[in-house]
Amino acid sequence: MARTENKRASLVVPAGNFEKLRFAVRYGADEVYFGGDGFNLRAGSGNFSLDDLPGALKFCAESGVRTVFLLNAFLHDGQIAAAREYISCLKEFRFDAVMVSDPGMMALISEAGAPWQLHLSTQMSTLNRYAAKFWEDAGISRIVLAREATLDEIRAVREHTSAELEVFVHGALCISYSGRCLLSRYLSGRDANLGECSHPCRWRYALVEEKRQGSHLEILEHASGTEILSSKDLCLIHRIPEYLAAGVDAFKIEGRMKSVYYTANTARLYAEAVSLAGDPAAFAERLPFWRKELNLISHRPYTDDLFNEFSAMEASRSVPYLRGALYLGHYEGPGRDETECLATVRNPIRAGEAIEAIFPIEDSIVRDRSYIVREIIDGDEATRMARPGRVCMLRFDTPVYRDAVFRRAPKV
Numbered sequence: 001m002a003r004t005e006n007k008r009a010s011l012v013v014p015a016g017n018f019e020k021l022r023f024a025v026r027y028g029a030d031e032v033y034f035g036g037d038g039f040n041l042r043a044g045s046g047n048f049s050l051d052d053l054p055g056a057l058k059f060c061a062e063s064g065v066r067t068v069f070l071l072n073a074f075l076h077d078g079q080i081a082a083a084r085e086y087i088s089c090l091k092e093f094r095f096d097a098v099m100v101s102d103p104g105m106m107a108l109i110s111e112a113g114a115p116w117q118l119h120l121s122t123q124m125s126t127l128n129r130y131a132a133k134f135w136e137d138a139g140i141s142r143i144v145l146a147r148e149a150t151l152d153e154i155r156a157v158r159e160h161t162s163a164e165l166e167v168f169v170h171g172a173l174c175i176s177y178s179g180r181c182l183l184s185r186y187l188s189g190r191d192a193n194l195g196e197c198s199h200p201c202r203w204r205y206a207l208v209e210e211k212r213q214g215s216h217l218e219i220l221e222h223a224s225g226t227e228i229l230s231s232k233d234l235c236l237i238h239r240i241p242e243y244l245a246a247g248v249d250a251f252k253i254e255g256r257m258k259s260v261y262y263t264a265n266t267a268r269l270y271a272e273a274v275s276l277a278g279d280p281a282a283f284a285e286r287l288p289f290w291r292k293e294l295n296l297i298s299h300r301p302y303t304d305d306l307f308n309e310f311s312a313m314e315a316s317r318s319v320p321y322l323r324g325a326l327y328l329g330h331y332e333g334p335g336r337d338e339t340e341c342l343a344t345v346r347n348p349i350r351a352g353e354a355i356e357a358i359f360p361i362e363d364s365i366v367r368d369r370s371y372i373v374r375e376i377i378d379g380d381e382a383t384r385m386a387r388p389g390r391v392c393m394l395r396f397d398t399p400v401y402r403d404a405v406f407r408r409a410p411k412v
Contacts (some may be wrong), residue, residue, distance in 0.1 A: 009249055011274050012068065012166065013267045016256035017046035019344075020263045021056055023330065025063045026403045027264040027360045028271025032060060033068040033099065034256070038086055039079075040070035053093050066096040071109070072121040074102045087112045097142065106138070117141045122168065127153055129160035136163040144252065147173065147234070151246050158247030167243060170266055171254025172300075173231040175201045201231070235302035237270060237290050241277045259346070261327035261358075262297050264405045268361045269293055282364075289366070293358075296324040296409070325407040328355060331400070332391055338399040339374075342391055343406065349386040349394065351376050357404040371396040 013029035015021035024032050034056070035047045048056055060067050069090070075083055083105065091114050098114070100106050101121040109116065119142040120126065120135050127146050135143055142164035145154060149167070158165060184190050188198040236243065240251065251274060253266050269290045276283045294302070299322055328349050333342040349355065351373050359367040375395040376386045386392040394400075 007249075009244055009251060009274055009277075010066070011267070011271050012250050012252040014253060014256040014258070014263065015056075016258070016263075018048065018052055018056055020046075020256075020260055022059065023260050023264040023403070023405065024267050025060060025065050027267040029065055029267050030271075031066040031068055031096070031250070033070060033252075035070040036086075036090070039073040039075075039083055039105070050089060057093060057095070068097045068099055068119060069093070069095040069116075070099050071105050072099050072101040072123060073105075074123075075104050080104070080108070084108050084112070087114060090114070099144070103138075110139075119166070120144060122147055126157075129157050132157045132161040132163060132165075136161050142166055142250065144168075151242060154243070154246040154248065164249040165247060166250035166252055167236075167248050168234060168254055169236040169240065169243075169251045169270060170294075171234055171258075173234050173303075175231050231300070232303040233300045234304070235294060235299075236304050237273050237294065238287055239304055240270075240273050241280070241283065244274075244277050259327045260330050261325070261405050261407060264330075264360075264403075265293055265297055265358060268358070272361050272364065276364075286364070295322070296407070298322065298324045323410060325356070325409050328406040328408055329386070330406065331402055331404040334402075335393055335395065339397070340393055340395045341400050341404065343386070343394050343404075345386045345388055345390050345392055347388055347408075349373060349376065349392075349406070351384050353408075356407050356409055357400065358407065359401060359405075360403055367401065369398070371398065371400065 010030040011028060012031045012033055013024040013027075015024050015032040015034040017034075021032055021034060036053070037047060037049055040047070057067060071083075071087070087108055091112055095116050097117040097119045098109065099119040099121050100109070101123040106118060109118070118140050120140045122144040124131075124135070125146040125148070126132055126135065126143050127149050132143055140163055143157075143161070144166040145157065147168050149157075154165065154167070183200050184197045187200045190198045234254070236251075243251070251270060253270060255262055255266070272286065273283070273290060276286060301322065326347055328347050329343045329345040331341050332344045335341050343349075354370055354372055356370050357368065361367075373394060374397055375393075376383050377393040377395075378386065378390055383392075386394065
């Protein structure tokens with residue numbers, strides 16, 4: 001069942017809180033996904049209270065962006081009553097879709113008579129046509145395929161279901177199969193399948209010989225040695241045309257717990273990549289810019305192959321976390337003239353320094369530019385440094401535009 005001819009695939013962007021949602025929408029998201037006070041798999045991302053939801057839904061509706069609310073935790077039997085009560089509180093909200101993992105959650109939503117479309121989480125590891133048909137018959141309108149699904153498997157599934165297919169294209173990968181990991185619960189008592197992962201796969205480990213406990217041998221990931229726990233990050237921007245041709249309907253970026261800068265930059269790059277996927281010459285021309293910008297986001301080394309991600313590594317090479325540009329803050333409101341703006345500050349900004357700003361890409365026009373910070377006003381006082389957590393007035397040497405996200409480029 002091929003995807004409808006000329007239908008544009010959707011870009012699905014994470015929104016860990018209202019601030020990130022605003023930038024996801026303004027930087028090119030077709031859909032945003034976010035969770036509430038409970039029963040989603042990112043308990044630490046900020047999320048949305050019941051009081052937050054009306055404003056978020058109104059903002060997205062006015063912007064023409066679809067909303068996907070997450071109820072994708074796996075329920076223990078003792079949690080059923082609480083989940084039922086939470087769903088009853090959510091029924092009034094007109095999400096475009098709700099994402100689930102647990103058939104029990106599906107049953108509770110049906111029992112409540114909630115009007116939402118249902119999307120199936122990658123946590124259910126859908127890899128084949130029979131599983132896809134099963135979920136479609138159960139009422140699922142979109143399936144987020146297992147991250148382990150190959151292009152050939154996607155093509156096969158596409159031919160046997162009319163449900164929409166979604167794949168992850170960028171972000172952190174879980175070392176466990178489809179993210180169903182027990183390591184966090186075992187080592188820290190925090191259950192990843194209830195949204196409380198402590199990310200022990202990212203901890204640093206060493207090898208200790210039984211009778212020489214003071215002697216630590218650091219473990220490195222490389223082709224001829226042992227690969228343990230921490231995975232690379234996924235990056236499929238260069239392969240979007242292949243996935244479109246295979247029948248993918250939606251591309252998803254991981255990262256509800258990442259920064260506004262991460263949200264904005266990945267959204268604008270993948271939005272442009274999806275829009276140019278049908279024009280091979282234009283796509284190839286822009287690809288170096290997309291790659292350069294994705295390398296300015298803090299990340300682990302990128303991979304596009306979940307099954308062979310270590311095969312090309314040099315024997316002595318470890319897998320470090322690569323620090324990209326430093327996120328400094330973002331536009332919060334206009335100033336007294338076009339050279340000023342109110343900015344929410346996330347890292348120190350100093351008067352006199354040169355910083356960069358990125359902006360949404362519109363009609364393939366990149367408006368990114370450098371600025372000199374001429375003046376900083378915190379409250380009613382001029383200051384030499386804008387401090388994290390403050391909203392300050394910044395004055396620059398040239399006009400600054402709405403939706404700016406400020407960064408300091410890494411030293412070469």
